Amino acid sequence: MIAINNLHKSFGDLEVLKGIDLNVEKGQAVVVIGPSGSGKTTFLRCLNILETPTAGTVAIDGHVADFSKPLSKKKITEFRKQSAMVFQHYNLFPHMTALENVMEGPVTVQKIDKQKARAKAEDLLVKVGLKEKMNEYPFQLSGGQQQRVGIARALALEPKVMLFDEPTSALDPELVGEVLQVMKELALEGMTMVVVTHEMRFAKGVADEVLFMDAGRIIERGTPQEIFDNPKEERTKQFLNLIQKADTI
Amino acid sequence: MYLNSIFTNPERLERLLDIAQSSFLPLLEGAIQYTIPLTLISFTIGLVLATLTALARISTIKILQIVARIYVSIIRGTPLLVQLSILFYGLPTVGITLEPFTAAILGFSLNVGAYASEVIRAAILSIPKGQWEAANTIGMTYSQSLKRIILPQASRVSIPPLSNTFISLVKDTSLASFILVTEMFRRAQEIAAFNYEFLLLYAQAGLLYWIICFLLSLVQGRLENRFDRYVAKT
Numbered sequence: 001m002i003a004i005n006n007l008h009k010s011f012g013d014l015e016v017l018k019g020i021d022l023n024v025e026k027g028q029a030v031v032v033i034g035p036s037g038s039g040k041t042t043f044l045r046c047l048n049i050l051e052t053p054t055a056g057t058v059a060i061d062g063h064v065a066d067f068s069k070p071l072s073k074k075k076i077t078e079f080r081k082q083s084a085m086v087f088q089h090y091n092l093f094p095h096m097t098a099l100e101n102v103m104e105g106p107v108t109v110q111k112i113d114k115q116k117a118r119a120k121a122e123d124l125l126v127k128v129g130l131k132e133k134m135n136e137y138p139f140q141l142s143g144g145q146q147q148r149v150g151i152a153r154a155l156a157l158e159p160k161v162m163l164f165d166e167p168t169s170a171l172d173p174e175l176v177g178e179v180l181q182v183m184k185e186l187a188l189e190g191m192t193m194v195v196v197t198h199e200m201r202f203a204k205g206v207a208d209e210v211l212f213m214d215a216g217r218i219i220e221r222g223t224p225q226e227i228f229d230n231p232k233e234e235r236t237k238q239f240l241n242l243i244q245k246a247d248t249i
Numbered sequence: 250m251y252l253n254s255i256f257t258n259p260e261r262l263e264r265l266l267d268i269a270q271s272s273f274l275p276l277l278e279g280a281i282q283y284t285i286p287l288t289l290i291s292f293t294i295g296l297v298l299a300t301l302t303a304l305a306r307i308s309t310i311k312i313l314q315i316v317a318r319i320y321v322s323i324i325r326g327t328p329l330l331v332q333l334s335i336l337f338y339g340l341p342t343v344g345i346t347l348e349p350f351t352a353a354i355l356g357f358s359l360n361v362g363a364y365a366s367e368v369i370r371a372a373i374l375s376i377p378k379g380q381w382e383a384a385n386t387i388g389m390t391y392s393q394s395l396k397r398i399i400l401p402q403a404s405r406v407s408i409p410p411l412s413n414t415f416i417s418l419v420k421d422t423s424l425a426s427f428i429l430v431t432e433m434f435r436r437a438q439e440i441a442a443f444n445y446e447f448l449l450l451y452a453q454a455g456l457l458y459w460i461i462c463f464l465l466s467l468v469q470g471r472l473e474n475r476f477d478r479y480v481a482k483t
């Protein structure tokens with residue numbers, strides 16, 4: 001479903017991604033972990049071309065983007081439709097209700113009939129447990145509710161791949177569970193997803209593969225058991241030690 | 250002296266009241282025929298011009314940026330009265346003759362376009378980058394993102410400063426008197442030239458401007474409330 005080949009990204013002189021290779025099968029959930037500044041966000045953003053990679057290719061469901069040459073706007077827009085991003089800070093449209101947020105993509109981008117789009121958006125909001133909140137504006141919702149609207153908004157376009165960038169890290173601890181639950185259900189339904197998160201329980205329960213990223217490279221990859229219980233690389237061990245310590249404080 | 254003469258001389262008081270009464274309608278007519286249409290038309294054209302100019306300034310196309318910058322710089326760097334004079338008294342020299350009203354509309358629109366473009370540009374830039382990204386990730390093009398996501402939020406931010414521009418414009422239309430548009434202030438001048446009651450007529454015109462601006466500030470308040478419905482009350 002996703003094939004990433006030798007992906008590079010630099011900001012000026014700073015090389016943030018130093019050659020990423022990755023294949024993700026249809027229906028797989030991949031979790032990316034790694035220290036702050038290692039390039040996880042940049043990596044996800046490259047898959048949705050929110051950042052333009054400096055070199056490499058990404059193919060999603062047969063649509064290939066080759067970054068060795070400049071891409072036309074049309075091509076970028078087309079490629080973006082293959083995936084959808086859920087942001088750390090939700091980035092909901094504040095001037096629209098939850099329902100309007102979810103309808104916006106289908107109506108404006110896909111030009112779907114408004115009635116149909118509404119019905120579909122309602123279904124999605126029910127699915128993420130927000131039946132009662134459809135007509136509220138984002139400021140009237142809790143962080144966890146906003147993030148669930150964010151997920152529904154991304155799902156409304158029926159992307160082939162969902163990208164999550166630390167979707168729960170801006171949330172109060174008691175709100176994390178409701179968002180992870182929605183993500184878990186998605187994974188069980190067979191959605192292909194790439195998730196940057198440090199939620200170990202989620203990774204262990206849901207991920208097919210865990211990647212450990214450091215300084216722009218994938219240092220180690222494996223099943224959750226392999227990475228969490230039996231890491232091979234020294235840097236992976238150090239990092240896991242750090243986050244486990246932070247968890248027990 | 251003036252007040253004194255009013256109280257000691259009932260005939261004088263009566264004359265003033267007479268003049269005030271008979272000049273009220275012509276002044277109001279000036280406002281309805283010219284001041285208000287000038288303001289509304291120029292502001293509408295000006296806003297379109299301002300939005301285009303703001304977009305040109307934030308675009309990545311160098312030549313658009315430069316043209317927009319020069320336009321704003323010229324309009325902001327020269328007096329409105331000079332601009333109006335060039336349009337009305339200057340252009341005929343090169344064969345372009347404009348009606349007073351047309352010249353006034355043109356001058357005021359260009360003026361609003363330049364000043365409001367700065368407001369709109371700042372408002373667009375104040376919308377967090379995450380909003381553009383969220384629009385992109387659901388597949389929107391640049392123009393869809395602008396129209397559906399960015400400009401609606403930017404308009405909320407720009408209401409107070411744009412209201413200032415609007416209210417300034419109401420008052421600035423009095424400068425059209427200088428290029429022979431018989432708007433409210435010019436009516437006052439004409440009547441006063443005839444009966445020499447300058448204080449009375451100019452005060453009367455001032456009062457009417459004030460009333461118009463006061464009504465506008467009420468409209469501004471309502472607009473702000475409307476747009477604030479999606480913002481947390483603090």
Ligand SMILES: Nc1ncnc2c1ncn2[C@@H]1O[C@H](COP(=O)(O)OP(=O)(O)OP(=O)(O)O)[C@@H](O)[C@H]1O
Nearest residue numbers: 011014016034035036037038039040041042043166
């Ligand atoms: N737009 C940008 N311009 C310049 N440098 C950037 C930009 N975005 C990210 N960087 C740099 O790229 C590096 C990787 O950043 P990135 O946000 O991908 O890290 P991350 O792994 O997501 O970190 P965190 O866990 O803190 O979110 C950092 O050094 C960051 O400063």
Ligand SMILES: [Mg+2]
Nearest residue numbers: 040041042166
């Ligand atoms: Mg990050």
